[in-house]
Amino acid sequence: MPRRPAAALATSGEVLRLIRTGEAVTRADIGRVTGLSRPAVSLRVTELLDRRLIVEDNEGPSTGGRPPTRLVFNAAGGVVLVASLGASRAQIAVCDLAAGELARADLAVDVEEGPDVVLPLVMRTWEELLGDRPVSLVRAVGLGVPATVEFAARRTESARIMASWTGVAIPPIIAARFPVPVFLDNDVNVIAIGEHRAVYTGQADDLLFIKVSTRIGAGVIAGGEILRGALGAAGEIGHIPVRDGGGVLCRCGNTDCLDSVASATAILRGLRSRGYEVTTLADVVALVRGGDAETMTVIRDAARMLGEVVAGAVNILNPAVVVLGGDVAEAFQPLVSGVREVVYRRSTALSTRNLRIERSRLGPGAGIVGCAHMVLDHVLSPEAIDSSA
């Protein structure tokens, strides 16, 4: 590739980044920040206007004389299709280019039915949610799936846990219906991105998100970025063994994994073995509200084991905040308090000095927000903008 002169280094993609972040919002600002000549700025701005990625805003404050035209990122210039699939639920949405939700559907889905059943349902729902919007507005698709995702290959990888999805390459299936870039990540990573971007950006760039639901998993934000590990398997805390777990066989084949002793499934099983007739978490919530002592013991045991694993993770990662989400954490404040107690007791003094342990504030919507950000980070990056020109 020929070397470009320094003054030509800022591409259209970089100019878009300056406008999106508010670092430079007039043609003159862009020239100053990038060192580009006026014609070069004009060329890039015209291209971004033509692609509807920015619009001109002439409604500046009138201070006498004509104010310079402000350039504004055009969040309405396209949409992304996103879905966050949990083990038994799916949130499906159409978002604008600023991750704002335009339409959304929450469905009960048994993800174990496999991609042949679940993916067509998700795609049909996107079509319904798009309504009158033309498919040409769709710029990308993003999916969070309850499986480990081999990130580079965008392939699901959870042989022993969700057999029907193992090794499935999802992007080509979706691209056949929506011919745009398709991005895939683990559902908990996607929620961690959502929590970080919507609640903690600028205050905590090292965040550990733990989802306690039918299963237990973690998403790690380190230095503001999601940490996926070498192949995408980082954050699988559900399969870390605990002490005194009682010898419970986990679906992965090991015994006393955190997942098998502290998840919603484990709590329900623990209560049933004590003679309670419970089928859903709502039943357990009712028992806790009624002050049932044995139920509280089961929840406290789960909190202790969860706390021990989280304490280890805090020692390794030194997050500024641990966010507990998923329906178990949302339902039981004592679980959150129990984890907090164990972590403060067992993690190192420095790692807990300023540590906050909080319940999710976004709740079930976090997956959608995170999925939209994951996708937009890719498709609006300077490299993507320049290569799709």
Ligand SMILES: [Zn+2]
């Ligand atoms: Zn396991």
